[in-house]
Every structure is written in structure tokens, then in C-alpha cells.
Amino acid sequence: MCSRRNIKRFTCPKTGNYAIFFFPVISRPRTRQKKRSYIFQDSDSDEEEEENGQEEEGSENEMESNESGEEEEQEEEGSDEEEGSEDEEPNSSICRSIVEKIMKYQYSEFFRDPVNENDVPDYYEVIANPICLNDIIQRIDESNDNDVIEQMMEDVRLLLDNALEYNGAESFVAKEGERMKQSFVKYCRERICSPVHHRRLKRLFSS
Incomplete structure (x- = not known):
């Protein structure tokens, strides 16, 4: 049985006759709406x-x-x-090792101990500030560690000056003192690293 949508009735205006026509209805397939893939969005967010x-x-x-x-x-x-x-190493230990090293050589024999007044009666009348290597070691042990290097250099310079003043530059004692000076300068350059003390060493023993 056809529905009304399939029947069309046409009436002639002159005669009044009418005719009935049947039209087939073509059913169009319904298109399903695509669902949004929220799964991919969720996976993307999860990946992020x-x-x-x-x-x-x-x-x-x-x-x-x-x-x-x-x-x-x-x-x-x-x-x-x-x-x-x-x-x-403490400065006092460095200085002590330098002086003890030069005391082992034969040329330091005249400078190790104080001059015997019985052997040289007028020595203490000529030399106002007598000093020897043992005195220098004692002063190293008693001095401040910060000032001990410069003090040792000045004491050795005084010891050599005393030898020159009393014995003269051409004497055997003065020549032995010159050998000791060269060894002392060498050991100071090897053991002491301060540029300030190197300059002081050069000023005191350059001549």
C-alpha cells in the first residue's frame, strides 16, 4: 500500500476529469554524523x-x-x-736548613762560632756588631716566621761585612767568605719562592 506521499491527483479544469499518478519514492540512505575522535585528543594531551x-x-x-x-x-x-x-714548609724551617747546609762546608770554618777574644784581642774593638752562623740559627728560631727570611739575609750580609772590615778584601778569610756567599745565594734562590725576597737578595749580595 502506497502512502500519500507516493500518490499525485491531477484534475482537468475543462472536463472535470481527474487522473491519479503513482510516483516511486527513492529513499536516500541516512548519512551518519561523524563522531569526533576525542580519543586522539586525549592521547595527544597524554603525550604532551x-x-x-x-x-x-x-x-x-x-x-x-x-x-x-x-x-x-x-x-x-x-x-x-x-x-x-x-x-x-715554615719560613723558619727553610732558613734554618739553608744556614745548616752552608755550615757543613769547609769554607764556613771561620764563620761558625764567635771569634775567640784570646786569639784575636782587638776584634771586638774593631767590630761593633759581631755575629756568627750559630748566632744566626738562634735568631731564626727566636724570630717571627713572617720576617725571618729578610732577617737571615741581613745577618749573613753583616757576617760577610765584618770579615771584610777586619781582615781586608785580599785576605784568605774574606775569600772564604766570598765562596760562602755564592753558596748562600744559590740555596736561597732554590728554596725561597717569593719575588720580593729574591729582589732583596739581589740588592744585598750583588756586589
Whole structure:
């Protein structure tokens, strides 16, 4: 049975006759509306969250590694400073070793001990500030560690000047003193690192 939508009735205006026509109805298939794929959006957001999480973890790991690296560097610097402070030799010890070394040589025989007044009666009348190598070592032990290097240099210079003043530049004692001076300057340059003391050494013993 046809529905009204399939029947069309036409009436002639002159005769009044009418005719009925049947039209087939073509049913069009219904198109389903595409559903939005919210799943892909959710997966994208999940991936973004995972990427953000990985980036945050990476940055945290970098910060932790940087902090640990800084701590290790600080520990290494502290250990280096401690080792340096432990290995650093006191100035008084350096000076004592220099004087003791030149005392072992034969040319220091005239300079080790104080001049015997019985052997040289007028020595203390000529020399106002007598000094010997043993006196210099005693002064090193009693002096301030910061000033001991310059004091040692000045004392050795005084010892050589006394020998020149009393014995003369052409005497055997003065020549032995010159040999001792050369050894003393050599050992000071080897053991003392300060440029200030090197300049002071040059001024005192250049002649």
C-alpha cells in the first residue's frame, strides 16, 4: 500500500476529469554524523603531559647533577687547600736548613762560632756588631716566621761585612767568605719562592 506521499491527483479544469499518478519514492540512505575522535585528543594531551613530565625530570636531574658537581668541586678545592697547607714548609724551617747546609762546608770554618777574644784581642774593638752562623740559627728560631727570611739575609750580609772590615778584601778569610756567599745565594734562590725576597737578595749580595 502506497502512502500519500507516493500518490499525485491531477484534475482537468475543462472536463472535470481527474487522473491519479503513482510516483516511486527513492529513499536516500541516512548519512551518519561523524563522531569526533576525542580519543586522539586525549592521547595527544597524554603525550604532551608525558613529554612535559620527562622534561621536568630531565631538568631536575640536570640541577641535581650540577649541584653534585659543584659540591665535588668545592670538596676538591677544600682538599687541595688542606694538602697545600699541610705541605707548606715554615719560613723558619727553610732558613734554618739553608744556614745548616752552608755550615757543613769547609769554607764556613771561620764563620761558625764567635771569634775567640784570646786569639784575636782587638776584634771586638774593631767590630761593633759581631755575629756568627750559630748566632744566626738562634735568631731564626727566636724570630717571627713572617720576617725571618729578610732577617737571615741581613745577618749573613753583616757576617760577610765584618770579615771584610777586619781582615781586608785580599785576605784568605774574606775569600772564604766570598765562596760562602755564592753558596748562600744559590740555596736561597732554590728554596725561597717569593719575588720580593729574591729582589732583596739581589740588592744585598750583588756586589
